[in-house]
Structure formats: structure tokens, C-alpha cells
Amino acid sequence: MLKRIPSPIRWLAAGGIGIYGAYFIDDTTEAKLCQRNFRTFYNGIALAVDYKLHGSDVKTLPALHERVANRIFNVFEKNGGLYIKMGQMIAAQSAILPSAYQRRSKTLLDSAPAVPLSSVERVFMEDFGCRPEDIFIDFAPSPVASASIAQVHKAVLPSGQVVAVKVQKPAVQKQMGWDLYALRALLHLYEYLFELPLTFSAAYIEQHIRKEVDFENEARNGQQAWDNLAQQPQLKDKVYIPKIYPEYSTKRVLVCEWVDGVQLTDVEKISALGLDYKEAMRTSIEAFASQIFLSGFVHGDPHAGNVLVTHQPRNKRKVQVVLVDHGLYVQESERFRIQYCKLWQSLFMLDLKTMTEICTEWGIHDVDMFASITLQKPFVASKAVHLQQTSVQDIYDFQKGVKDRLKHFLEDQQQFPRELIFLLRNMEIVRGNNKSVGSPVNRLSIMAQYAVQGIDDCHGDDVRNERYWLSHQLRTTWRKLVFNFTLLLLSLSFWLMKVRQNTNKLLFGTTVQGFEDLVDQRMKEQMHLQYGIQIDEHLFDA
Template identity: 45%
Template sequence: MSYMRKIPVRTITFLTSTIVGIYLIDDKYNARTLQRNGLTVWNGLCIGLDYKINFRPGKGDKIDDLHERVAQRILRVCKSNGGLYIKLGQAIQVQSAILPPAYQRTFKTMYDDAPAVDFDQVIKIFHNDFNCHPDDMFDDFERTAIASASVAQVHRAKLKDGTPVAVKVQKPDIGKQMNWDLMAYKMLMHVYEYVFDLPLTWTAETQDKHLRAEVDFINEGKNSEKAKMHFESIRSLRDQVYVPNVFWDFTSSRVLTCEWIDGVKVTDKEGLERHIFLTGFVHADPHPGNVFVRPHPKRPKNCQIVLIDHGLYVEESVVFRHQYCLFWKSLFMMDTDMINQICHEWGINEPEMFASATLMKPYKQKTALHIASNQRMSIQDAYKLQMVLKERIKKFLSNTELIPRELIFVGRNMNIVRSLNRELGSPVNRINVMGTWAVKGLGSDWSNWGGNAKTFDEKHRQLIDKGSNFSGFFGQLAFILQSRYNYWLFRGTLLMISIGFYLTKIRESIGSWIYGRGDSRGFEEILDDRMKQTIEENLGIVLDQNVFEG
């Protein structure tokens, strides 16, 4: 009997020691990988069960509480795990416009500064990558980081010749955690796709590829130099946008040294929008921390935009860039056939929904962009409306293998730029700027205005006309008249939107003065109000008041 009593004690002691040992090893040498993934899996299962049990008919009045509970749970996991989980949380924040209000409120904090690691951790990185102390490479290397994000932190320093630089140092646990983090993310997406019967995994491989590239600072340096080359090749942007130089002798896969630039908060976003249509090389993370303004070094009375943090870029294919320019042009021309054709080629079966998401304003086919839609729909039960939304999303994403992966990051860029413009009171007419540069991206070929559907033949790098060839004198004359008419119709649409833009600013300024409201609402804020109203009436989603502020 005494022997039998000793076995459980020994077993318990052994198991306890093993668990404590695994915990200590994981905590000290494995960057908490097992703990972080255990937390992810546990919460993922809880979320799946919560939705499966409580998201059903008869519980419509409890759906908001359900979303709030789940959003808070996801936020806690992201902040507790840190690292790439912050990036995943930011991805949720960027897409929060299509999520319930609880997600919009909860994930607004995802761009807050992350805690910096101690300087002794920075020293270890330098010893591993350069076999020396930071002070051996730099003068005045500041011990305290001036900025810290999810993946890295930035220190101010000087080269030995006195050149001021910004030294971006990757946090030490990122390399150990990355593979497990991405595996856990993809696993959860597969589980949710099965549980909710929604296509959720189609972006996983693209996200994986770009997140891995983002933590490679040599890749970021190359992106930086490529972006600099593109901006310098566009005459109208050459002096307006600046990308800091990279110092390659002081750069590794985990340390990036760039020219130090003094600047102030961003106040002009036009330069951010233009490169999407002309070069196809898109900065996919232009949030306020990555864009600022400085006095032009040669003309101090003028300002210059400075772009930093070039880790997350997307390189558009020639075909996609042409299609995207043509899509924007077609929105202004009310060319429903062209819009539907492009959406069909992209596997998108809800052209109006996609057009609204692209413009970030309500869009209705056959209705000019400068005319507001007055469509109304009755409010139904919350559960029924969200099921309608689910079915529309399934229809929207029914051919995910055709959807260009560039859209994931181009859409992110567009949304952040719109949010910046809104925050500053809409100093520029974003929609007109986009339309104008989309047309420039199509080039000077008048066949783009001839009224015939165009595709891009990548093999021969030339446009192929799907319609008639306008042969003969009268055919050529008809082509000239039609193409010029279409071009000036496009310009007229831009003019009407511009008039609406300035009339809105005048009306809001007068209203603010008469009613003493303080600052007047900007054009973007009014478009956002229309968007919120349309989403509420069509899908039953009541968006949070501040969701569009970014």
C-alpha cells in the first residue's frame, strides 16, 4: 500500500518538474514560442465555439455583445504575444470598415507604440550580425530608442564622419517566433474557413510571403532604393517626394542604417497616391508614422514628403496595373461593361460592392460619381442582415483563385491614404487625384478612349482591341470623334466632382460659422457618412462613428 501511495507522488513530481522545465526553457531560450502558440490555439477554439453557439437565429439582440467579447479576446492575444501578432492585429484594424463596430472600436489602438527592448539586446544583435559593439560602428549611438514598433525599434546615431543616421534594429525574438506565428495564423484561418463556411485562407500565402520579406532589412533597403528610383523617374514627383539613402556597409538582415531626416507631421498626401498607377511599385504601409514632411532642402519655402519604412511593398504585374488604371477610368466614365469585365477577370462577382470599397464612397452602376445615391432599404433583424452579408461576401469571393493578390495591399494603401486625408480635413480631392493619375497610367494611346473593351497582352506588351478596327476614312473619323468625346466627358466628370468638392467646403465653412460648430467637416468625412449610411441600410452594420479615422 505504501508503494502504491508513492507512485502518484513521484508521477506528479516528475510531471510538475517537466512542465516547469519546459516552461523555463521556452521562456528563456525559445522566445515563449510554445506559450504564445498555446494561447493562440486556446483562444482560437474559444472564439470558434462562441460564434458557433451564440451566432444564431433568436439571439440577434446579443450579437453586439458577442462581437465585443471576441474582439477583446483577439486584441488581448495580439498584445500578449506581440511581434508579428501586432502586424496581424493591424491587418484587422485596416479592414475594420467591413467588420462590426466592436472590432472598429477595439482595434483602433493597434498603431500605438510597442515597448522597446533593452539596449543589451541591441548589443547582442550587433555582435551576431557585425561581430562588434554598436559604438565600434557609430558615434553617439543613443541607448534609448526614439521609436518602437512591432518588429523593430529605431535609434539615433552618427557615422564616424559625423553623418547623422537612423539605425533600425530588429527585436531579437522575431526570427525565432516568425515560423510558428505564421503557422498558427494559417491554421486558425483554415479552422475558421471550415467553421464559418467563408473563404478566409486565400490571402494566407500572400500574407506569409510579404511578412517574411518585411522582416528582412536587406530586402527593405532594396525596396527603399527602388522606390527612390521610381520617384526620381517621375518629373512631377522628383522634387516633391524624398526617400532617405541607405548605408549598406552598416546594414544587415536585422539592422538597417539610413540617412537621418528631420521632419514634421504629414500634411500633403498627393505624392503617396500617384505612384500606384505609374510604376506599379506600391508602398503598402503609408500610415502616419511612415510619412512626414520637411522643408525642401534647396527651396525652404516649399515642402517635401519623406517616405520611410520600406519593408512592406507590393510589385504589381504589368497586366494588373493596366487593369487597375482602366478600372478607375471606367468608374468615372460609367462604363459598366468595362467594370464588369475587369471584375469578372479578377473573380469578383459583386462589381458595385467592389467599386464602393475602391472609392470608399457609395457607388451605383449607371449613376455618375458626383451624384449621391438615395437608395433605401428597410432594416431587418440583425442576424438576418449579417447572414445576408455573409452570402454577399461568399459571392464576392467565390473565385478567389482569380483575385489578383496585389489588391490586398493596394486596397490597404488606398484606405490609409484616405484616412490621412480625412484626418487633415480633406485638403485634397482624393477621388479626382486618383482618377487623374489612373488615366496618366494608361498612357497617351487614344485607343484607350475609343469605347472598345481593352485587355493587356503581357506576352507582346501591347494593347489588343476586342472591338472593331475603325477601318476606312469614316471609321477613323468616328474613332477620333468618339475618343475625344469620351476624354472630355471624363474631364467633365472630374470638373463636376471638383465643383462638388469646393461647394462642400464652402457650405461646411458657412454652416460652421453660423452654428458655431468649430471646425467644419471635410469632404472625406461627408463621403464616409454616406458610406456608413449605405452600409447600414443595405447590410445592417452600424459602423462606429470613428471607424474611418484610421
């Protein structure tokens, strides 16, 4: 009977049965590797083809952005796990993405479905050889929060200390290798199709993602971050990192002190505590500025959910900012840290020579473009920072050569400091936090002041050994005067904007854009065209 069936049909039938069998088996597993990888590659290739076919037609660009944004974020949500992390990285940049991405990214929730208590108990049995109730005198069976790779349960240690127990979801370790392979493969594909530098950072990002799912590494990060903060007297009592209990922690379980706090951007709840949300925002920016410019050990995911606000233990009327979730950190080299401090100082002094020297050493061939990315506001070398505006002619000039500028931007990829990948992510998230509550704090001024402090700290006694000490002192004094004058002008611009905001609110009951909103608007005009994040009509032409 089977011999009468044509061979191609038999092969198709066998293939169909095999595929269905593989799908059935994969569907019964916790990791669902086959489904997730098929979904990733299918949609990745589909959106690449979509951009290739329709990316040059300006009339269809809005619809194209809508389709691609929905496709990408649907994959993130359905695959879950590390894909949620990838989606959050994109969502953190949503302010400078096309509007379709901004709308769609808002639906990517910080939370994720929790795994049942039986899965949590399985992790404990594999890591400790016992159940949670054998370790804690009380362990809440339902999690208080569930994120992409872990969930948090409230518990009590035998000592009576209330703790947060972060438990990794069992499927994450099985999915990680395949997820990272899929990400790398897609980056190679897009680099080939669009002729843009994308893969140079893949290995560095993968290395840090692997560290992020190692909770023993997170415990070390938290301790080091606390040690660094302890060396900053200006942040004493203002910033806190919960105590970690390494004796109760493994690579998949992390136990730390429980802290009751309110999210940084929840203005109503912060005010209900009798605290000043503006002071909370300022303190959070100072904390991350100290990491970037002073210690060089930088939190890679400082979104509002990881920055809590509470009372200072010694003064209930004062704000204390609590930093949590220390899985993703980047360690700057000392040479890079000093160069980055000098870069910031030179940006405010229009010291194009220093800026060019640093950018050249980093393999960056477009100083204005990189300055815009660093400040997160438009930068033109001929204008002071506080006077930067975007004209119609600027936009037209950028638009003509966006793809060539992108390809030229990183011609020497091996020289590019990988620290910048997560550093710029940190600064974009911090900027977004400030913007979301009406820009109450002059973020750029705080960052710049910490950058100069980072330069002063690195000189130390070397200045005394210089042959022309007086000449050096005069040059340094002059540079500080110029720098402080620029900061003064920037501060005046900021406060004039605040006066305008408050006046309109009091007299007319209307809300005027804040400082970060205006910066953001100008960034959209330039960065979409400079950096290629919003796609120009000829960006993906072959």
C-alpha cells in the same frame, strides 16, 4: 508508496509537472513560443465558438463584438512582435468595423517596449562581429522609437552623416515561423466554420511578411521606390526617400539618412513650421497614386507615422513629403496595373461592360460590391459616382443576402489578383489619413486623374499603328470628356462640402463632417452589409 496512488492521478501529476516545467523553461526564453501559441489558439477557438453560439442573436451582437474585439487585441498586445503588425492591419480598417473594434483598436499603440542595449549589441556582434560603437562615432544607447519588430537609434557615421539605425529585435526571427503557422491555421479553421473565402490569400500575405523582416530587402525597396519617383517630374522636390547605406546594413540592421520631419496628420506642428498641411496631404496622396497607377510598385504601410513632412531644401516655404519604412511593398504585374487604371476610369464613366470584363477575369462575381471596395464609397451601377446615395431600401436588400454575396464574391479564388490585398490596404490607410484631419483633399479626384494618366502612358506609339486612327482618337476624346465632366461634378460636391464646413465653423463654431466622413458613413451602411465586416444577424449561421 507510489504504487498506492491510482494510475490516473499519477498520470495527471506527471502531466502537470511536465506542463509547468515546459512553461518555466519557455518563460526564460526571449521568444516565449509556447505561451504565445497557446494564447493564440485558445483565444482563436474561443472567439469562433462565441460567434457560432451567439452570432445569430441581434440583441447580443453589441456585447459579442465587445468581447471579441477585446479578446483579439489583448492577444495582439500580449504576444507582441508580428502580432502587433496583424493588429495594425485590422486597426487600419477600423473605420468600417463595428464600433467595439474602433474603440479597442485605438489602444493598440504604434510603439512597443524597447529591448535593452545589450540585445542591440548582440545583434551587432552576430551580424558584424563588433559593437555599434566600433562602427559609428556616436550611437545613442536609448532608441528614439520602438515598434513591433524593430527599434531605431540615432547615430553618426565616420563621415559625420547623421543616420537612423533600425535594429531588429532578436526574438522576431525565432517567433516568425510559429506566428505565421498560427495565423494560417486559424484562417483554415474560420474558413471551415463560417464557409467564407479566407485562406486563398494566406500564402501571399506570409510571403510579404517574411520579406518585411528582411532589412536588405527593405533597402532594395527604398532604392527602387526612389528610382520610380525620380521618373515623375510632377513630384520633383515634393517627395523624398532618405538615402540608404547598404554597406552598413544587414538582414537585421538598416542604416539610412536621418530626416527631421513631422507626422503627416500633426496639423499643429506642420503649421508651426510655416507649411500648409493641406498641401502636404495632397502631395502624399499624389505620391501613393503615382505608385499605384504609374510605377506599379506600391508602399504597403503608408500610415501617418511613415509619412513625414518637412521643408523643401531649395524653398523653405514649400512642403516636402518624406516616405519612410519600406519593408512592405507589392509589385503589380504590368497587365494588372493597366487593368486597374481602366477599372478606375470605367467606375467614373459608368462603363459597366469594361468593369464586368475586368472583374470576371479576376474571378470577382459581384461588380457593385467590388466597385464599392475599390472607391471606398458606395457604388450602384445605375448612378454616377458623384450621385451615389444609400437608401433604406438599398440597406434592406443588401441585408437579406449578405452571406450569399460574400460566398459568391470570390468563387474563382485562383483568378483573384493578389496585388489587390495590399493595394486596397494602402488606399484605406491613405483615406484614413485624409479623414483624420478633416478631409482637406479630394482624394478620389486625384486617384482618378492618375489612373487615366496610367492608361495614357501605356498606349504610347501603338495608337499610331491602328488602322482607324481617327476613329480611335474620337472615341478617346469622347471618353475623356465624359470622364472629366464626372470629375468636375465630383469636385463640385467636394467643394460644396468644404463651404458648408467653413460656414458652420465661422458662424456657429460647430464642426461639420468632412467629405471622407460622409463617404465613411455611407460605406458603413453598405460595406458592413455587402462585405460582411460588420456582422449581420444571420452571417455566421451554418
